[in-house]
Amino acid sequence: MRLHIIARGKIARSPEAELVDRYAKRIAWPLKFTELPDVGGTIPAPLTPSRDVVLDERGRQLSSEEFAAILSRWRDDGVREARFLIGAADGHGDDLRGKADLLIAFGAMTWPHMLARAMLAEQLWRATSIIAGHPYHRSG
Numbered sequence: 001m002r003l004h005i006i007a008r009g010k011i012a013r014s015p016e017a018e019l020v021d022r023y024a025k026r027i028a029w030p031l032k033f034t035e036l037p038d039v040g041g042t043i044p045a046p047l048t049p050s051r052d053v054v055l056d057e058r059g060r061q062l063s064s065e066e067f068a069a070i071l072s073r074w075r076d077d078g079v080r081e082a083r084f085l086i087g088a089a090d091g092h093g094d095d096l097r098g099k100a101d102l103l104i105a106f107g108a109m110t111w112p113h114m115l116a117r118a119m120l121a122e123q124l125w126r127a128t129s130i131i132a133g134h135p136y137h138r139s140g
Contacts, residue, residue, distance in 0.1 A: 008088035019118035047081040059103030068130035
């Protein structure tokens with residue numbers, strides 16, 4: 001299953017970009033990044049079948065194990081692409097949130113959208129490591 005991060009805003013050269021790259025290089029699953037302007041632009045058409053995960057402050061707060069279990073189930077069910085949508089500073093509109101297969105939040109605090117990319121990349125690495133039985137993740 002391909003993991004596709006679709007994010008608003010340009011990350012360019014930054015400490016956050018270095019973190020994203022660090023984790024992206026470790027993820028064994030196919031991974032794609034798409035950057036859109038802060039406003040406008042077209043979200044790429046999904047592969048069929050796919051699932052859309054919208055990062056939103058009103059989303060579910062999942063443990064790493066729960067997140068891994070969802071990705072594993074989707075992969076096993078034949079989902080070809082899991083798309084992770086990160087909004088700009090103002091987040092997402094009601095229409096996109098309403099169409100999402102899953103809304104997730106990284107805690108109750110608000111995080112800068114550029115840092116959210118790095119956090120998502122780390123959690124994707126952690127989830128795929130959990131699924132593979134790699135010792136990176138130590139639950140306790």
